[in-house]
Amino acid sequence: MSPVPRIPGGERASGWDRPADLEKDPALIPDLASTNVPDELRRQVEDLMSRYPDRHSAAIPALHAAQELHGWCSPEAIEQVAAVMQVTPAYLDSVASFYDMLENHPVGKHSVYVCTNISCSLRGADALLEAVVAAAGDDAEFNVRAFECLGACDIAPMASVDGVYVGPLELSDVPQLLEDTRSGRPVLPAKQLATKLVADPNANSQQFPQHAIEEGSR
């Protein structure tokens, strides 16, 4: 193992555990004029910045927008956002590395978050995750991850497929789930959360049975 890089004084240089060129000076705020930023991304980020009294507040949604475009928070994506927001890439990197949904490495374009927190694991989420991982294999299209509570314990065990919540999932649903995702069809339409009525039998003074289910709450 190579020795940990030290800064003068003997302390570990920050970021020593990640590949970085320590010879280089930290990147400065990129010049917007000389950075190649796609027009749509620039428009999105500028619109986001206008919503807040302080432009820094747009960091998370702006990184989201860049991730949509680039697939992950790549150095290029971060540089483009930094140029529009007029902040350093290091600042955006610090934000991107904190949040679970901002990817620091290239990932598959379809995200499948399987909730493995308490309520879901009580209902078999760990086996479900194994099944999804096994079925997705090394298909580079998928980004299968165990995720902390996604806030849908009523349909446990569940998964969020590109942001669409489906559950309760049986192991036998897994092939269909991946197939639907691959082909761009709605994922397991009958199991989507959006179509579910509230569980409370005392809710709803009138009955809205079939047509409510059909229209969902969209």
Added chain:
Amino acid sequence: MSEMLLFKDIDQPGLNTLSVYEARGGYASLRKALAMTPADVLAELEASGLRGRGGAGFQMGKKVSFLPKGAMDKYLVCNADESEPGTFKDRELMQKNPHVLIEGIVIASYAAGAERSFIYIRGEYVHQADIIDAALAEAREAGFVGERILGSEHTLSLHVHRGAGAYICGEETGLLDSLEGKRGNPRLKPPFPANQGLYQGPTLINNVETLSTVPSIIEMGGGEYAELGVQTSTGTKLVSVSGHVQRPGNYEIELGIPSRELIYDLAGGPLPGHEIKCWFPGGSSSPVLTPADLDVPYDFDSMAKAGSMLGSGAIIVVDDSTPIVDLALKVAKFYRHESCGKCTPCREGTNWTVKMLERIDNGEATPMDLDIMASVQDHIIGNCLCVLGDAMAMPIGSLIAKFREEFEAHIEAARARGELALAGANGGGPHPGVSYESAQALGEELR
């Protein structure tokens, strides 16, 4: 059947649109509130006794009154970062009735004198955020949000801010840092957000359910609202029931009903052939209760008296098929993953608790380790900037206290498996040369 305020006709098709919401009498409370003075609106909120529905249970009216008076940039932030394991009530509300939340925010901002507001919604709730965005566009168009609302002096800009997946951002000061575009690290308190919050301005932070209740309070009057529920826990509450129950889901109850009624009558009780082993009354952060506590009334003070808390109103039922060590490990791993790392007791405490629980499961622990683990929990509580560490320490501490025998049996069983494997690997006699890893692997096989 209890009073339905939030779930009354929640599944009505199109309730998320302005036309249906208005046809049902929506935004009438806003008109009523704007005809009153902000002080009178605040008085109604205080009279209602409404306690925050996010977890801490602080009186909402009091929280509003803490904001300094006078002309300055004040903010109202709606905490829609619902991430407490077991909680999914805000999701249901936002998805099906976004306008009641918007109406509540406008009324609360009027009472607080805030002119800028944000809904901080967790990034995972894509569908719900889209629905709120659409509802907000309609509300702006109709003049319920924006400049000089309905011809009054009140102006409010309201935006949805989507997070990106971090439990800590549900903590109010972590949320503020995240909203300012930073890593979601909690801040030292005081100063409290009511004095110095978002962009250093006075900030009111309330949960989705709390704000969604505001229109009902204005409609019926604070005094009448306070008659619902019990004296120190007024009103109705959404409760998310999940885990080993037959009908998991959200239920609206009047506070103070017996917990048994909620778990058995509404949620259908445990799965056939099983008994309840323990249950979390307020999300995974609350100390666990046992079947002996099932008759405790479900309200803030009764839960506190029983040694737990109402928290976010999320009941997780665990039945006898689940080993307690597995449950504890699941809880501890979650908090280890979500600790932001700012305070040492939480960062190290969550990490070492997971390691100790894994040792127990691997047969490396002795019963003495239980005491060490319990003392680690004691050293976390109250020693950090926020309560994330406490949120692990409380349930783990209660699990050790209430299921000590099972922990000890688990330790013994795991050790016995390890020794058996050791003996088997060496033709009957222990051998000092056998590595622990190989004994473990054999232990797994024997299991």
